[in-house]
Each structure stands twice: as C-alpha cells, then as structure tokens.
Amino acid sequence: MTKAHDIGLRMVRNAGGEPGFEVIVGGGLGRTPMIGTTVRDFLPVADLLPYVEAVLSVYNTLGRRDNKYKARIKITVHETGKAEISRMIEDRFAELRPLFGGGDQAVLADIRTAFAPPAFRDAPVAAHDAFYRADPVFRSWADTNLAAHRNAQYAIVTISLKAHGQTPGDATSDQMRIIADLAERYGHSDLRISHEQNVILPHVHKSDLPVLHAALVKAGLGTANVGLLSDIIACPGMDYCALATARSIPVAQELATHFEALKLEHDIGPLKIKISGCINACGHHHVGHIGILGLDRAGVENYQITLGGDGTETAVIGEKTGPGFAYDEIVPAIERILRAYLALRTDPGETFLQAYRRVGLGPFKTALYGEIGQKDAA
Template structure:
C-alpha cells in the first residue's frame, strides 16, 4: 500500500494545525460563520440536520487494518460508536462536536488519512474499482494512477475554485465496477492494437438533477499522458463552466452546451500547449507509487477446507455464492462483507465491527480492506482455506449476511435522517424493503437486482443507475417516492426511466413488492435477471404492476 512521503506527511500535519487554529478562532468569536464555513468545508466538516458531520476520504477505497482500527477508535472516542460508509468511498461521522474535530483530524493524520477536499468545488476523492489489484478480469491495478491523480489534485492551486465539484473514477477492468460513466471524468483502462495500456477517457457523466452518461472524449490515452490530459480537461472546464448558475455548473452541462466535438478540440489544444511542461517527473513518481502497490506474497496451500465446508454447510455455501468474487489467483477469493444485514442501516458499521474487520484483514487478508461505492467492505485477498474461519467470525458479529448483489444489498444515502439537503428519508425505506423480502424468503429466488435509494435530487444514492431506483421527494409537505426502472451503472450504463407518479411513504414497500412479483411472473427462466427482463419487455408490464387499474396510486 502507498505510504505517505515526507511531503504528504508535512502537508497533512500543517493543514491539521491550520484548521485547529481556525476552529479556535471560530469558537472565540474572531472568525464569523461566513468566514469559517468555507474553511471548515475545505476540511470536510459539514453542519447537518442534527449535528456536525465529518466526511473522511478513503482514497480509492483502500484501507490497511491499522487505518480501519483508527476509524473505529475515532467512532468510539469522539462519535457515537459507528460510522457510515458512503457511495464515494468516504466514511462519515454523524455526531462530532466542533471542539473535537482538530483531535479527530490529528488522529486521522496519525494513520495517513484526512478529510481534505471532501467538500467544496475542487477535485474530490478519486474513486476506483473496489476489487482493484485482485480481480481476475483486470488489465492493471488502477490505484497507482488514482494515487497519482490524488497527489496532483490535492491543493492544486488552479483547481481549488472550480465552477463546481469534480469527481474522477478509474477502473482497470473491462467490467466497470466503479460507475466511471457517471463521473465528471471516467477513466477505463484498455489495450490498443499494439498491446499497450492506456485509458478510454469519458467526460460529462453525472447523476443528480440532470443525469447524464459520460461521453468518450479520447479513445486511447497513453498512460504517460494522464496528468497533462486530465489537467487539460480541468482547465477547459475551469474556463467554460457556468459559474452563474449552480445547477448548470457541472462539466456535464458544459459538455452538453458546448458539444462534445468542440470540447474535444479545446481539450486537445490545451493538452498540446501544456504537454511539453511535463518532463517525466510524474512518470518517475508513478514508478515509485506502482512499487507501493505490488501484490502481496500470495500463499500456496491446499483449499480443501473450503471445498469441504462448501459441500457440507448450506449457510456457508449461500454466503460463498453471493459474497465471493473470482480472484486472479485461483487459490484466493475476493470477499465482500455485507454492511446490509436486513433491517440495518446500509453502509453503517459499529466501532466493534470495524475492529473485527481490521483484525480479520490483518490475520487472514494480507492486511488490506476496501470500501465499495455500494457501501460494503471488501477483503480483496483471502486464501480459500481461510474462508470458513472468516465466515464464522463475521457471522458471530452480524457481518455474515449472504446478500451481495441481491435486492437487500441496497445503496441508500443518509437521507433526511441526517442530511440537511435531503427532501425525504432513505434509510427506513431501505430497511423496510430489505426486511419485507427477507420475510418473503424471496431474495435468492429473485437473484441479481440493484436497488438504489436517494433522499433528494442530488442522487448520492445513485438511484438513476439502479435496476430499481427510488427518489424521495417532498411533495406538498409529505414524503413522496418516485420509482425509476432499468438503470445500469456498469460498462453498459443507462439512466433509468421514470415509471410514473410517486408513492407515499407507506405505499413504497408494497409498490416495490408488486414490481418484483411482476418480474418473477414475467421472466422466461430463473436465470433471466430483472434487468434483462426489463430490457426485453420495457416499461409497460412493470408500470401495470405498479399502477393497477383500480384506485389511483398517486399520493396526492
């Protein structure tokens, strides 16, 4: 794993010192809120519905066990004993008091972490495939490039005041698990005809108020051109982006209004201008970073223990079938630990659970953990012979749920239970849906289904790319939930289609149940997934299930 250089360490420590003094000056009254607010946001500190919230970056979703232990320590010492993992590979603490935040940032710096650029109109935490460095389908580990981008974008003087926030996602696999097409810049690694590795560069993707799928601005970017080309994109956006209207300020609108061809021309022009200024120091740095991401020393051992348990224990078998992914080393598996136990809050882990996952990673997982944008925790490298012990330890701590990729593996934003921007609650809707399908004992029969819930139009819950998406709105002072169908966040990304009028809070779970029952009766065979059935038949039969002829379902 990447370790901070002296420069990184000094930079993060100096920011902690600066912000500590800023907090003191706010508390003694020498800074007003108007002066303090941009400073606290630059350090990830929001004021939410019931309390402050600190958003901590987990760069490209990678954590060591030491870092995970420290996240647990922070949750226990300065918060209420839990943390919330988000769709942007961050962790959010929901209850810090202002005076404790400097101590929290200092504790983060002790383990090479921070909350810098987790808010504001700058380049945010660069996200990546949570299976990076382990996936069998991967061309190359994308994290060294993500780390290079992190170093380049951190405190970049030209890009601290962009028209709006800017999100970059990168994947090294053809199967896109990082939702790259819904990012301001999406980078997808590929090989050209000569077998060289490069990136397909997409710009202007994004969800929120105006959801758009990113468009390819460069078919093949040699890896050595990554920084100058990214800088060219940012630079064009910085100049053309709409600063007059917050809702039109993201690069997706710039691309839409300017046209892809013109954006491409401007980016290439700027690229040609700045490329000569990159003399190769970035490539030297990249080589050092690559060395830090060398794969662990994989063990060579029999996997009989796993095979025997798999044959004998149906609970273990069910967990393996849903929560394991093929590792590039055939003796290993990638383990997804579900933070979606039915009825619990999606993405939440208690301090004790974090400590346990850290211990297990240290003992059985080559000391590595990942946070996925789907709000689960991943142990990327577990030898198959260790899986039965791992499963037993996880199950004892409420972390053994076998539901990854199923209907109860729901993405849900914090919604109006925490977020000041939310227009409706998300968490209890997710809890009720998961409990209902668990009660019906249907979720394994339903099979792969991505259900995603956002509590406002900003779409942190990625509802537009859910096979079933739910958007919570405030309609005349009452919570109302709109359903979108057929969304897809992978390499075949599609924005879902709105099914019709919204449902009241107490109508949304029955509506989802009707929808899923319709799918079960419509699918040609058990292996036809919800998304495949939807693509075959389109909206009409699902709409009919959602809005039966008698009785209007619209919650007016």
C-alpha cells in the same frame, strides 16, 4: 461508475495490445443525470496527468459560475458539444504535455513499488471445497459474497454492511476493529471500501474462508446478500441531511426486512435498488435497476420509482414509471414490481435487468397501477 463521473478513466488495450485509458467526460447524476461522453478512445497511460490537467483547465475556464445548478462539467460538455470541447481539450493537452517532461512518470514508477502484490500462499484448498459442498449457510454466503481472484487459490471477500434492518453502510466501532483484526489474520492486511458501501478483503486464501465466515457471522457481519435486493444504496436522507425532502434509510430498512421475511431475495437474484431522499441523487437512484426518489409533495413524502437504470459500462438512466407512492405504499409497490418480474422471467437465470430490457416498462406499469390506472399514469 466511470460513465457517471466528471472524468471516468476506463483502462482498455489498443490494437497493439498496449494499455491505455478510455477517457469519459461529463457524466453525472444529481438533478441533471447524464451519461459521460468519450473524448478519447485511447489515451496512452503515460499521458494521463497532462490530459486530465487539460480537461480541468478547459473546464475551469469554460465552466459556468453564474448558476451552481449549471456549473458541473456535464453541463459544459452538453452546452459546448463533443467536437468543440474535445478540440479545446486536445489543444490544451498539446500545450501542457511538454511541460511535464517525464517528472510524473518518475513519480509513478516510485508509487508502483508501494503496490506490489502480497506474498500469496501456496496451500491446498480441498478442505474448503468439501466444506462448501457440506455447509449450506457457508455456501449461500460464498455464492453471493465472493468474487473470483486472479490467483485460483484465493477469493475476494465482500463483507456486507447491509444486515437486514440496519442502516446501509454503517459500521460500529466494534465491527471496524473486528474487520481490522480479520484483515491482518486472513487478508494480507488489505482493506477496501466499495462503491456499494461494503468492506472488501481483496486477498483471502480459500482455506481460510470457513473460519473467516464463522468470525463474520459472530460479529453480525455474515449477511449473504451482496448484489441482492437488500444490498441497497441509500443516501442519509431526512434522518441526517439538510437538503433531503424525504427519508431514505427507513425505506431501505423496510424493504430489506420485508423481503427477508418473505425469503424471496435469493430467488429474485441480482438486483440493485438505489434510494435518494432528494433530487440531488446521492443515492444514485437514476442508475438503480429499481430507483426510488423521495420528494416532498405539499408536506408529505412521495416516492417516485424508476426502472431499468444501470451504472456499469452499459450505463443507462432509469425510466420513470408514473405517479409516486406514499411512504407506506412504497414497499408494497416494489413487491408488485418484483412479483411481476418473477412471473414473467423466462427462467431463474434471467435477471431483473435482462427481463426489463426484454419486456420494457409496460408489464411493470400494469403491476404498479393496474390496467385502468396505467391510462391515467401515461
């Protein structure tokens, strides 16, 4: 998400192999979605704080205070231009850099000691490998919810807070306590919350995975859907939020239960659906492979669809398909899009996003609106 933040800091190496940051400024979603502008290809790590302070300082002086909808730094960058704002940042950085005098580096060195890696265990993983081959339920979960760890005996576990039909991102107090216990028993007492609103156990030895999985299933936390259709980001919408113009959570719940009933989501494969209940875009619909934006049309909820959005380092804002859909039409509309994808993909390895990039909006518009409707929608 470094391209959709006010400042995104993406670690890279320079030609000499030294670590530094690509500094990306002025990205953001909301009413005016913009992919950030790279103002520095390589910032030495030691210059992080004075440089970030320079960006804030320029923005604080230059940013608009006359209109709150034009006050974010993305507008400042857009109105000032990349060359001019880069020059202003660099000038301010030159002033600030000597003032830090290395104090920040002493603090950083001290902080680093708090983030030493845990004492990784060295133990056989053969039993895990055999269990993976023998148990299809475990294998299904492992295939979606585990990620590669730097230590080959370990795995990164994502605990899904997206059980089909539940509110995405909610955890009950019992689930929180169970997760805390499991982190202590199997996860070196480390927990993370992900941008995708799931909980991560970053360090689990593979030999512990079968028993961890069984405990998660027992607590209703064993859903094997990370990165799949039902791993949806949805804003709170009209169920909670005073700004919302439509419901988001029930749409997410119905999509998840609908495709679970059809048993299609593992076949569809990697897919990011993101739902916002108003133009402020807290559900990040602009960067969903399928984005859904709920609006109010004369007192009736109406859902616009965007396709092809991407929130990773290849960030793209999704394209609008055409006229929106009523609340009870949105789930069938998404099914038409995904049936079209299944029919046109070259092979099961071609993801929805790859297929979309190959064929464009056309076939999906036809699937949504029909051949005649497409003319009206154009």
